[in-house]
Amino acid sequence: MSNKPNLEKYEPLAEACKALSHPARLAILQRLAEQGTCICGEIVDVMPLSQASVSQHLKVLKQAGLITGTIEGPRTCYCIDTKAIARLRKSTEALFGKLESCC
Amino acid sequence: MSNKPNLEKYEPLAEACKALSHPARLAILQRLAEQGTCICGEIVDVMPLSQASVSQHLKVLKQAGLITGTIEGPRTCYCIDTKAIARLRKSTEALFGKLESCC
DNA sequence: TAGCTTAATCGTATATCGACGATGAACGAT
DNA sequence: ATCGTTCATCGTCGATATACGATTAAGCTA
Known part of the structure; x- marks a missing residue:
């Protein structure tokens, strides 16, 4: 039995973090959240x-x-997937909880 | 006055997320946390x-x-920087809080 | 000093990312 | 049908990330 950690186990969280690892994507999420309601290509203008x-x-x-996109006629309406965000929040909290209890 | 978001504002968090966006790095952090005490190139074996x-x-x-590294003779001892983790935790919580209150 | 261990760095190769102009596809309006 | 709008996708290019063998540097030990 090897005690090498299975890196695959960490891939989902790593993937999520990668999605958050660009300033533009954080700004887009923030914008979507602020709008409350879904918005579309208006993001581009901004x-x-x-x-x-x-x-x-x-x-x-x-x-x-992290977001959903639904086509509405000629436009697409993006919206934050709050359930997914909640799940990700739990995952990161679990991680940080473990990390902070160190040393 | 343009209302284009200043992407620089999001760079610190984006950078932190980038550091977390690789399975091996998550595994290393986890390992460091589990050890409680600092460990060294033993990470390599694992x-x-x-x-x-x-x-x-x-x-x-x-x-x-996110971690500190101190040279101890021929080896280097790495340890989680719990203060930095705590700060990052706050940042992500602030972000997720905003995102979850959407829609 | 010579040899061993440890760990950082170099050099290289490959893959992925990020940006953008150009193009295409879908739709609504005339 | 034709046009205009909206948005996804393609193709390309430069930059960055990832992996690893090889090398280097630093320290310990005999």
Whole structure:
């Protein structure tokens, strides 16, 4: 029995952290939260990035499961997935709890 | 006055998340926490990575301020910086708090 | 001093990220 | 049908990340 930690075990959290590891994506999440209601490509107007780049970041957040995107006619409406955020919050709290109890 | 969010504002948290965004680094942190006391290159024996790679990950964690490394004779002793973890925990909690109050 | 251990760094190769212009696809309006 | 709007995707490019063998540096021991 090897006691090498199974790195796969840490992949979900690592993936989530990766999704949060870009200032633009944090700004997008914050914006979505502030709007309360879902907003769309209006994010593009507000971000200092091209439409393509914003779309790319939205895709990353969506693939990470942190936001949902629903097509509404010609536009797409993005919204924070609060359940997913709550789960991630629990995971990070569990991690930090362990780490803080060290030393 | 533009209402474009200042992305620089999000950089510190993004940087911290980046440091957490690799399974090996999460495993190292966990290991450091479990040991309670500081450990050294024994991490290398335990991780499924080369000594060079582990050293690289330790460097990333150290540069992110999440761990400290002190040289003790021929070895280096790494330890979780609980204060830094606590600060990061606060930051993420603040973020998640805002995000969860959405929709 | 010579040899061993430990760990950082170098050099290299590959993969992924991030940005953006250009293009395409879907839809609504005329 | 044609146009305009909205947004996703493609293709490309430079930068960064990751892994690892090889080397170096530092310290201990004999």
